[in-house]
Amino acid sequence: MVKRTSHKATGCPIARPLDAIGDWWSLLIIRDAFDGYERFGEFQKSLGLAKNILTTRLRNLVEHGILETAPASDGSAYQKYVLTKKGLGLFPLLVALRQWGEEHFFEPSELDVRLVDRKFGQPVKRLELRSQDGRLLGPEDAEVRKISSGLRASPRPSSAQQVNDGRRKKDPA
């Protein structure tokens, strides 16, 4: 793995979203939203979170465009919270967290709920990261590199023609 300079200057795509998701309660709210919870009371009952804290978290998620409010489907005065397109984009992150949790925090006999495909009810496969040319990639197979502007992702491998090899030198110890 190569060393790189501080992320602050480059605007790291991992650091920037952390403001929006904010904290772990927010991730649990998002998890519940994926599971179909929509109403304040449902989130509150599921999470056992104090109402004022839940209110703040929900407002933060709405402000960051992850959830949006809509009138409740039953015509009542309440509102419901639904995932936006941006919020739905967190699906892989939640799956990754789930799969890591299942692997390292559970005995197999403890796992009584699984994420399955709706069509056949089979547990989903592990998330896969692939190169443009289709190879499965693990942490040793990929790295962060500085790229030239105007990079277009090519479906065929084309060595270094589109990518500046921006590996930084190791900092002196």
Add this chain to the structure above:
Amino acid sequence: MVKRTSHKATGCPIARPLDAIGDWWSLLIIRDAFDGYERFGEFQKSLGLAKNILTTRLRNLVEHGILETAPASDGSAYQKYVLTKKGLGLFPLLVALRQWGEEHFFEPSELDVRLVDRKFGQPVKRLELRSQDGRLLGPEDAEVRKISSGLRASPRPSSAQQVNDGRRKKDPA
């Protein structure tokens, strides 16, 4: 999406790991570890985190088996922090966070660093979640279900024979 009962009783694979990762600083430390940072000073310089807070986070990550300490490679008195197998298992989660961040928090022209495959230097594809029978799955195509014990993931679709359809009824509003 179906409603489900409180996660507390079932031991949610999303909730359980949150203790270990703890907070966003820990995720940034882990990100730096994937990028090759090993020494306390390197993390501290990268993150600009107060030393005592960094010390606590690193200790937490070691206690949870995500990082482990080893003597520094240069034979100095310092120690280095390296990702364990469990820590390396967080790779998909970091990629998911990166990809979500790239899509929603950056103008294309701002993205000057990308995750690429080491062999050809091409940006990696988007993470993919597939069913056992190979279909690409989005958030609407999968759901959490209660399963029978002794479930073995089958490579062929086999309708409901191995999975109890444990969908909960909607709670009364």
